[in-house]
Amino acid sequence: MRNTIRETISIALKVIEETPKTKWVLDWPGQVVIAGSQTYWTAHVEKGIRERGLKSYYNTMLKQLDGLRGLLKSKLTRVEREVMSALIVIEVHARDVLQNLVELKVSSVNEFDWISQLRYYWVVDELKVRAVNAEFNYGYEYLGNSGRLVITPLTDRCYLTLTGALHLKFGGAPAGPAGTGKTETTKDLAKAFAIQCVVFNCSDQLDFKAMGKFFKGLASSGAWACFDEFNRIDIEVLSVIAQQITTIQKAQMSRVEKFVAMNPGYAGRTELPDNLKALFRPVAMMVPDYTLIAEISLFSYGFSDAKLMAGKITTTFKLSSEQLSSQDHYDFGMRAVKTVIAAAGNLKRENPDMDEKQIVLRALKDVNVPKFLRDDLKLFNGKW
Structure with missing residues (x-):
């Protein structure tokens, strides 16, 4: 698997300079297209910095992005469309950095x-x-043709902290309110490195033996694990887990091939969080920029007026959260925004010539109306 992916990236990079971008992106698998595009971008930005030609490369990049968006409007297969959506998300961020x-x-x-x-x-x-x-x-793990996370300034800072921690052989511990992208950011960093990432939702039923099995698998495969809701695990178990992780991290730091993990005598609960916290670098996650995320996602689905539409979606959710009644099943956060964007993307694909405002309005109604109570429905419909 790894050799195949490495070979394919190598061949794709050999022809990237002479092939028109709009043709090259459809000639190769999604993962190769994204890795190749980022390598090409890095090389050209550094060349631009050295030769004082950043501005001209920026103009070239804008033309290439227009070409990619033009491709979205043409007849593409479902797989090609998936490749283009993921690529545009990455390319828009590259454009913003440039x-x-x-x-x-x-x-x-x-x-x-x-x-x-x-x-x-x-x-x-x-x-x-x-x-x-x-x-x-680069891990050369076969990722398939998967979507990518919209990279905001918050994501960039999170990546910076996590890569610094990984370099020093520590783990990362993103913390923050629900829906701020802690799990998604971790998963997307694994995609950027082409490393398998196993996401596991922890509960208080988890004991140190189950976690030990997890660590054995991770140590032998080189995969990452993302432990969601880690703080649900019993405090007694967390103390033992800290010892297990210490063993692995020390082995990594001394670059040994084999190591023996000892299950320590139970050390009591006094030293807990500190001995565990010391092994992970904290990353504080706050509420991301919903409008920016919505704009880039809509742009990747081929919306030409993405900025205006993104503003309408996020404003609708903001007004809804402020004016509608408070119900347990109402959600006006990032997950709800993503659902509406996905619905709008599907509608755009099915009806490419339909008015974009109509598409977004229909997506908002399709997703939200079924869950609203009768009184709230009157308020919601009154916004239009």
Whole structure:
């Protein structure tokens, strides 16, 4: 699997310069297209910084993005459309980073505004991912043709902290309110590194033996694990888990091939969170920029007036959360926004010539109307 993906990326990169972008992106599998595009982008940005030609590459990139959006309006297969949606999400972020570098007049490839980004380099037949002073091998895990997370400034900062922690062989512990993207950001960083990520929802039923099995699998496969709701595990068990993780981290730091994990005598609950916290770098997650996320997602589905439509969706949810009654099953957060965007994307694909305002209005109604109480429905319909 890994050799195949490495070979495919290698061949794709050999022809990326001479093939028109709109043709190249449809010639290769989704994962190869994204990895190749990011490698191409990194190389051209660094060339632009060195040769003082960032502005001209920025203009080239805008033309390429227009070409990709034009492709979305043409007849594509379902698989090709999936590839394009994921690619546009990544390319829009790359454009925003480049615009920022142009505005800041970055003149050295070592400036923090550039090195703080995830950068991809093809070095001696291997793909490397770099962030600040850390370098990681691309994992070549077959990811399939999956979507990608919209990268906001919050995501960028989270990546920066997590890559710094990984470089020092620590774990990461994102914390924050529900719906801020803690799990999604972790999963997407694993996709960026092409590493398998196993997401597990913890409960108070979990004991140290079950966790030990988990760690054995992770240590032997090199995969990542994302433990959701980690704080639900009993405090007694967490103390033992801290010892298990310490063993693995120490083995990684000393780069040994084999290690024996001892289950310690139970140490009581006094030292808990501190001995566990010390092994993970905290990442504070706050509420992300819903409008930006909605705009880029709609853009990737081929909406030409994405900014205006995104504003309408987020304003509708904001007004709903403020004016409608408070019910347990109402949700006006990021998950609800994503559902509406997905519905709008499907409608756009089925009716490419339909008015975009009509599409968004229909998506909002389809998703929200069934869950509203009668009195709230009058208020909701009154907004139009």
